[in-house]
Amino acid sequence: MNILLIDDDRDCLESLAAVIEPAGHSCDIYTVPEEAVAAYDGVKHQAVITDIKMPGLSGIQVLRLIKAKNGKAKVLLMTGYGDVDTAIAAVNYGAYYFFSKPVNIDEIIEVLERIARE
Structure with missing residues (x-):
């Protein structure tokens, strides 16, 4: 499965890719959310x-833009600021899953x- 990873922290992205790729997935990593949204291809x-908190587009904005491109997109959000309002917004906009950092x-x-089996 090919996964688009977005976080303004490159070290976080590289660490995440380093544990996801050995599980049989490939990762495209982006530190600029606007570039990631432009590069998104639902196929x-x-x-x-x-990530949710980033300069430029927030993760919620990324979620909304990706879902506008592909309503069936599987978008997972992660944040170090696990507030309830953000989690509710994520669910309301169609997030597939919500992770707290670390x-x-x-x-x-x-x-x-689970996504790969769907």
Whole structure:
């Protein structure tokens, strides 16, 4: 499965890719959310994992733009600021899953495997 990873922290992206790729997935990483949204291709990318708090577009904005391109997109949000209002907004805009940072790698792999089976 090909996954679009978005976070303004390159180290976080590289660490995430380093644990996702050995599970049989490939990752396209972006530190600029606007570039990631432009690069999103619903055929090529089976899932999107994005941080919520970023300069430029927020993860919620990324979610809305990706869902506008592909209503069936699987967008997973992650944040170090796990407030209830943000989680509610994410669900209301169609987020597939919501992770708190630091992310639980086993949980991410399990969710990605669930998406791959769909």
